[in-house]
Amino acid sequence: MDLTPRHEVEAPDELRQKMHRRRRRTVLVVALVLIAAMALITAQGLRNATLFFRNADEAVEQRVELGDRRFRIQGRVIPSTVKSESGITTFEIIHDCVVVSIWHSSDPPELFKSPWIPVVLEGSWAIGEIRNVAGSDTHYFASDRMLVKHTNEYASANEQRLTDKAPEGFLDQCLFEGPAAAS
Amino acid sequence: MTSAIHGNAKMTATATTRVLGVLAIAATALMTVLGLLVSPADVIQGEAVRMLYIHVPSIWIAYGAFVLTSVSSVLFLRRRKRREDQGRHYDRLAGSAAEVGVVFTGITLVTGMLWGKVTWGTYWQWDARLTTTVLLFVTYLGYLALRRLPAEPIIRSRRAAVMALISFINVPIVHYSVDWWRTLHQKASLSVGRRPEITGEMYWTLLYSALTVTIVAAWLIIHRYRVIRLEELRDEEALAALISSRLKKDDGSN
Amino acid sequence: MSEVATVVTGWGITFIVIATYSIWVVSRGKIIGQELGIGEMEQLDARKDAGATTDL
Numbered sequence: 001m002d003l004t005p006r007h008e009v010e011a012p013d014e015l016r017q018k019m020h021r022r023r024r025r026t027v028l029v030v031a032l033v034l035i036a037a038m039a040l041i042t043a044q045g046l047r048n049a050t051l052f053f054r055n056a057d058e059a060v061e062q063r064v065e066l067g068d069r070r071f072r073i074q075g076r077v078i079p080s081t082v083k084s085e086s087g088i089t090t091f092e093i094i095h096d097c098v099v100v101s102i103w104h105s106s107d108p109p110e111l112f113k114s115p116w117i118p119v120v121l122e123g124s125w126a127i128g129e130i131r132n133v134a135g136s137d138t139h140y141f142a143s144d145r146m147l148v149k150h151t152n153e154y155a156s157a158n159e160q161r162l163t164d165k166a167p168e169g170f171l172d173q174c175l176f177e178g179p180a181a182a183s
Numbered sequence: 184m185t186s187a188i189h190g191n192a193k194m195t196a197t198a199t200t201r202v203l204g205v206l207a208i209a210a211t212a213l214m215t216v217l218g219l220l221v222s223p224a225d226v227i228q229g230e231a232v233r234m235l236y237i238h239v240p241s242i243w244i245a246y247g248a249f250v251l252t253s254v255s256s257v258l259f260l261r262r263r264k265r266r267e268d269q270g271r272h273y274d275r276l277a278g279s280a281a282e283v284g285v286v287f288t289g290i291t292l293v294t295g296m297l298w299g300k301v302t303w304g305t306y307w308q309w310d311a312r313l314t315t316t317v318l319l320f321v322t323y324l325g326y327l328a329l330r331r332l333p334a335e336p337i338i339r340s341r342r343a344a345v346m347a348l349i350s351f352i353n354v355p356i357v358h359y360s361v362d363w364w365r366t367l368h369q370k371a372s373l374s375v376g377r378r379p380e381i382t383g384e385m386y387w388t389l390l391y392s393a394l395t396v397t398i399v400a401a402w403l404i405i406h407r408y409r410v411i412r413l414e415e416l417r418d419e420e421a422l423a424a425l426i427s428s429r430l431k432k433d434d435g436s437n
Numbered sequence: 438m439s440e441v442a443t444v445v446t447g448w449g450i451t452f453i454v455i456a457t458y459s460i461w462v463v464s465r466g467k468i469i470g471q472e473l474g475i476g477e478m479e480q481l482d483a484r485k486d487a488g489a490t491t492d493l
Contacts, residue, residue, distance in 0.1 A: 013429075016425065019333075020333040023331075023332075023333050024332065024333055027328055027329075027331055027332045027333075030328045031325065031328055031329070034321055034324060034325045034328065035325075037321050038318060038321050038322065038325075041314060041317055041318050041321065042314075042318065044309045044314065051365070052310050052311065052364065052365045052366060052367065053365055053367075074365075108304070109302075109303065109304025110301065110304070111227060111228065111301075111302055111304075114227045117227070120367060146304060147303045147304055147305055147308065147367055148302060148303050148304055149303070149367055149369075150227070150228065150302045150303065150369055151369055151370075151380075152369040152370045152371065152372055152380055153380040153381075154225050154228075154232060154235070154380065154381040154382060154385050155225065155226045155227075155382045156223035156224075156225070156226065156382045156383075156384060156385065157223055157224040157225060157226045157229065158223045158224075159223075159382065160226045161226070162226060162227070195462070195463060195466035195467075195470075196463070215448070218448075219444070219448065228440075229440050230440040230441050230444055231440040231443060231444060233444045233448075234443070234444055234447050237447060237448060237451050238447075241451070286454065286455070286458055289454070290450075290451050290454055290455075293447070293450055293451075294447040294450070294451060297438075297443050297446055297447045297450075298443070298447065300438065300443065301438070301440055301443045399455060402459075403455075403458065403459065403462065406459075406462045406463060406466065407462050409466060410462055410465050410466045410469070413466055413469040413470060413473065414469060416469075416473055417469050417472060417473060420473060
């Protein structure tokens with residue numbers, strides 16, 4: 001015999017509604033978290049994505065406006081210029097025949113050793129008379145973070161060997177003597 | 184009514200999907216041999232290139248799954264009134280494909296981060312490709328959450344279909360982000376009208392891996408579809424039981 | 438992490454995720470099937486079952 005007072009028995013409909021409400025609340029919380037995550041991602045993305053890096057030639061062109069501001073620079077590493085001493089790596093990068101001397105102060109990623117690898121460096125312009133393969137310059141780029149920008153080219157290690165030769169056609173338009181020849 | 188439901192319902196495995204399942208396992212075994220042992224190391228990346236065979240097919244399949252979700256959602260919105268099942272077939276297809284797509288997007292992100300660490304020198308960078316991909320992941324998670332929001336089944340499906348179409352806008356943005364913006368991420372591995380920059384054995388291993396991942400995804404989508412169908416049956420039964428208990432109670436009190 | 442370790446980790450995580458998800462999907466189907474009392478239907482109906490893909 002059911003002795004439970006009748007007014008305390010919840011009708012199935014009410015029970016369902018209650019369950020629905022609880023579930024709805026959980027899903028709303030999840031939705032809010034997701035919306036917040038999306039906003040954060042978009043904000044992060046917008047800050048970086050529009051101009052992720054400047055190519056070496058653009059960075060030289062915009063040197064005055066850039067001043068000592070931090071930015072990212074991109075170019076291919078000229079293999080004959082890489083020198084490493086007590087944690088500092090110096091080398092030169094090239095893009096569109098414009099050469100930039102780099103003074104880099106952290107451990108380069110493993111793939112940095114590959115000749116003519118494109119790299120993205122974070123840092124700023126620094127004043128200093130410096131000689132490079134294209135002649136001389138009044139500034140160099142002081143960087144403390146290096147990312148290797150790998151290309152979408154893949155080749156079997158069994159068939160190809162790495163050489164210091166510049167990628168085909170890469171230096172064709174350059175007026176200065178080929179940096180590869182400087183080595 | 185109950186027996187009619189049961190008569191139509193099948194467990195998630197059938198003879199066809201069992202064959203598909205065995206095929207998926209065999210294909211994956213061969214893919215592992217080809218990807219990890221037979222295919223050559225890369226001249227620059229060395230052994231790290233083997234990540235290609237998981238990372239790239241995963242995002243292709245995710246794109247494919249999201250296309251399926253979108254097409255099914257359009258069909259749901261257009262045909263639901265004309266169909267006997269009120270378009271629930273399309274809704275189930277959209278839901279199961281989206282879930283599998285999310286799983287593969289997640290795999291793309293994780294394998295990409297690991298690959299990035301050995302090639303770029305960092306797990307993560309907020310460039311356009313990585314940012315839009317993580318946004319894609321979160322958006323479709325939102326879509327899956329919306330599907331779980333309690334509502335009348337037909338209203339819930341309609342909301343989900345609209346959300347699916349909105350979410351899809353990001354798919355071409357993710358794909359073309361490497362062309363539209365400067366990114367740390369490399370350009371597309373294969374694209375229409377451009378000579379592949381991948382050497383023979385690597386190229387064929389990549390295509391074979393894509394085929395394997397497609398079989399695996401197909402198996403997953405079919406099974407997930409059937410589970411959604413079972414979930415619906417369970418909900419219908421629960422509702423029927425609730426109604427009959429209510430009726431009984433009403434009879435008792437009278 | 439070395440190149441080989443990275444590759445093994447990446448492939449390993451992928452296999453674990455796919456296997457876990459597959460098991461979850463199949464077992465969820467089984468559990469709901471049992472709740473609905475159609476757990477054994479499939480074995481009984483094995484021959485007719487081959488045509489079940491029309492469900493999709």
